[in-house]
Amino acid sequence: MLKTRISKIELDNPTILASGILGVTKDSLKRVIQNGAGAVTTKSISKEPRKGHKSPIILTEGDFMLNAVGISNPGVGEASKEFSALKELKAPVFGSIVGTTPEEFVEVLQGFSKNDFSAIEVPLSCPHTPGYGTMAGQGTPEATHKITSAIRDATKLPLIIKLSPNTQDLSKVAKAAEEAGADAICAVNSLGPGMKINIDVKKPVLGFGVGGLTGPALRPIAVRCVFDIYKSVDIPIIGTGGVTYGRDAIEMLMAGASAVGVGTAVYYREVNVFKKICDEMESWMKENNYTKIEQLIGAVHD
Amino acid sequence: MTELPTIIKIKRIVDEAEDVKTFFFDYKIDFEPGQFFILWIPGLDEKPFAISHQNKEEIGMTIHKVGEFTKKLFLMKKGDKIGIRGPYGKGFSIKKSKSCVVGGGVGVAELSILINKLKDPVIINGARSKNNLVFLDRFKAHITTDDGSLGEKGFTTDVFSKLLETEKFDVVYTCGPEIMMKKIFEICEKHNIELQVSMERYMSCGFGVCGKCMCNDQIVCKDGPVFDSKKLRKMSEFGESARLRTGKKATLKEYYGK
Numbered sequence: 001m002l003k004t005r006i007s008k009i010e011l012d013n014p015t016i017l018a019s020g021i022l023g024v025t026k027d028s029l030k031r032v033i034q035n036g037a038g039a040v041t042t043k044s045i046s047k048e049p050r051k052g053h054k055s056p057i058i059l060t061e062g063d064f065m066l067n068a069v070g071i072s073n074p075g076v077g078e079a080s081k082e083f084s085a086l087k088e089l090k091a092p093v094f095g096s097i098v099g100t101t102p103e104e105f106v107e108v109l110q111g112f113s114k115n116d117f118s119a120i121e122v123p124l125s126c127p128h129t130p131g132y133g134t135m136a137g138q139g140t141p142e143a144t145h146k147i148t149s150a151i152r153d154a155t156k157l158p159l160i161i162k163l164s165p166n167t168q169d170l171s172k173v174a175k176a177a178e179e180a181g182a183d184a185i186c187a188v189n190s191l192g193p194g195m196k197i198n199i200d201v202k203k204p205v206l207g208f209g210v211g212g213l214t215g216p217a218l219r220p221i222a223v224r225c226v227f228d229i230y231k232s233v234d235i236p237i238i239g240t241g242g243v244t245y246g247r248d249a250i251e252m253l254m255a256g257a258s259a260v261g262v263g264t265a266v267y268y269r270e271v272n273v274f275k276k277i278c279d280e281m282e283s284w285m286k287e288n289n290y291t292k293i294e295q296l297i298g299a300v301h302d
Numbered sequence: 303m304t305e306l307p308t309i310i311k312i313k314r315i316v317d318e319a320e321d322v323k324t325f326f327f328d329y330k331i332d333f334e335p336g337q338f339f340i341l342w343i344p345g346l347d348e349k350p351f352a353i354s355h356q357n358k359e360e361i362g363m364t365i366h367k368v369g370e371f372t373k374k375l376f377l378m379k380k381g382d383k384i385g386i387r388g389p390y391g392k393g394f395s396i397k398k399s400k401s402c403v404v405g406g407g408v409g410v411a412e413l414s415i416l417i418n419k420l421k422d423p424v425i426i427n428g429a430r431s432k433n434n435l436v437f438l439d440r441f442k443a444h445i446t447t448d449d450g451s452l453g454e455k456g457f458t459t460d461v462f463s464k465l466l467e468t469e470k471f472d473v474v475y476t477c478g479p480e481i482m483m484k485k486i487f488e489i490c491e492k493h494n495i496e497l498q499v500s501m502e503r504y505m506s507c508g509f510g511v512c513g514k515c516m517c518n519d520q521i522v523c524k525d526g527p528v529f530d531s532k533k534l535r536k537m538s539e540f541g542e543s544a545r546l547r548t549g550k551k552a553t554l555k556e557y558y559g560k
């Protein structure tokens with residue numbers, strides 16, 4: 001009932017672990033798959049090791065999370081050892097790669113040439129790490145086209161380009177990715193950055209000062225982004241941002257997503273949130289006489 | 303749900319041993335022994351710690367100076383502000399049976415709230431040397447030092463093995479260097495005794511999101527930091543390796559030398 005596909009990748013269900021939540025180790029991906037995820041994404045990996053920003057790297061308040069992890073990761077050399085023999089895992093694994101230049105993205109990709117990822121995800125949208133994502137202007141239509149083309153030339157794997165919710169003109173960015181050969185869009189990365197100040201010590205709480213906003217508060221923006229992108233491109237969309245309950249996932253599908261990214265909800269509802277969301281989707285679909293995910297995808301546009 | 307530091311003031315500071323002090327704060331909070339808290343020095347960094355003292359309106363944390371963070375903390379004075387969040391993770395499960403508590407280094411401090419809730423536990427308190435031992439007056443314990451400067455010369459594991467020749471325990475609790483805890487685990491396995499260990503990893507967020515504290519498929523800050531024998535049997539990385547801040551897998555030696 002919940003089967004869906006992203007490009008040529010078949011998923012048992014539409015929940016995908018979003019990049020950066022757990023996902024640092026192969027065992028953590030395994031754990032998430034055992035808890036029902038239809039696919040999983042690794043933490044974003046750069047060419048060299050990165051320690052990331054100083055702590056606090058994550059805070060939450062009510063319905064949002066702010067993070068400035070700073071893309072901490074062991075670098076592609078270690079990561080390619082870590083993420084070996086991925087076919088042992090019972091769901092597709094997407095490798096997330098970051099770089100500071102188009103060439104560097106390609107170098108990271110090549111560092112993973114022996115890893116059997118089912119797809120490569122490329123965030124051009126991290127909002128809190130100098131040299132990367134929106135802080136480096138990677139999210140413009142021009143930069144998106146350039147980076148996507150470079151990676152497209154270097155791999156046959158399905159290519160997912162991950163966008164920032166920060167721009168009004170997301171359709172143009174999505175279109176640029178599609179024209180450059182992307183197979184799918186992931187929308188969205190974290191919003192902002194935002195800032196939380198502790199008034200008792202008159203200091204921002206996050207070690208980096210600012211961080212990307214995720215979780216339920218991001219959902220309406222993510223849904224609107226997916227809605228806009230669906231109208232402008234033909235490639236499938238992974239709707240990411242605040243998906244916490246089965247109803248949220250269905251809303252995302254109706255806006256135009258073919259699958260949903262789930263990140264911050266691991267905090268709100270524990271690591272078995274994937275199974276919970278799937279169960280909730282199934283019972284809603286049964287009650288409302290839906291038998292297939294395809295019937296939901298883009299349903300608001302009908 | 304909210305994870306933000308609450309600002310508290312240092313009320314007093316007590317010297318415990320070489321490079322070990324207890325910081326007291328006026329702060330009322332419920333937690334299970336074995337759960338941990340994260341302290342924030344505003345603008346500097348955060349680190350996880352255990353509570354070692356709890357009176358009605360007051361908590362104390364016994365802290366060993368080991369790095370940048372604790373160095374800065376040791377320069378702080380009465381009245382200075384610090385942030386705290388938690389409790390995090392799962393604590394010890396307290397059994398109404400004959401127990402032994404093994405603490406290495408400042409491990410006894412992390413176990414002290416547990417000790418207060420146990421009925422007549424046998425305690426082993428060990429450290430490198432006399433100057434590194436904590437709570438000699440607080441708990442009646444079998445004392446051991448690596449250099450023999452106080453108590454029996456040797457390791458907590460030696461004392462524990464010897465005790466087992468004459469005593470029977472239903473459950474053992476331990477906190478200290480991982481190499482020591484691994485040895486205690488091996489001894490307990492041989493004697494068929496249930497063990498609960500308090501594990502230390504690079505716990506950054508504290509609530510199971512950032513993924514830096516994985517030990518095999520266990521999220522140490524969330525599934526732990528206390529693990530029992532049943533779980534430990536499946537954790538091949540226990541006593542062997544840990545993740546550095548980058549996520550790189552490292553030997554424990556490399557990890558502690560970080």
Ligand SMILES: Cc1cc2nc3c(=O)[nH]c(=O)nc-3n(C[C@H](O)[C@H](O)[C@H](O)COP(=O)(O)O)c2cc1C
Pocket residue numbers: 018019020021043044058065067069071096123126162188189190214215216218240241242243261262263264265511512
């Ligand atoms: C702690 C944390 C770390 C993240 N790290 C990454 C990352 O390394 N790469 C990336 O593409 N997105 C990263 N993200 C963004 C998520 O993948 C996702 O796009 C975003 O959190 C919105 O989804 P959510 O509301 O379900 O969490 C991170 C998010 C969080 C909360």
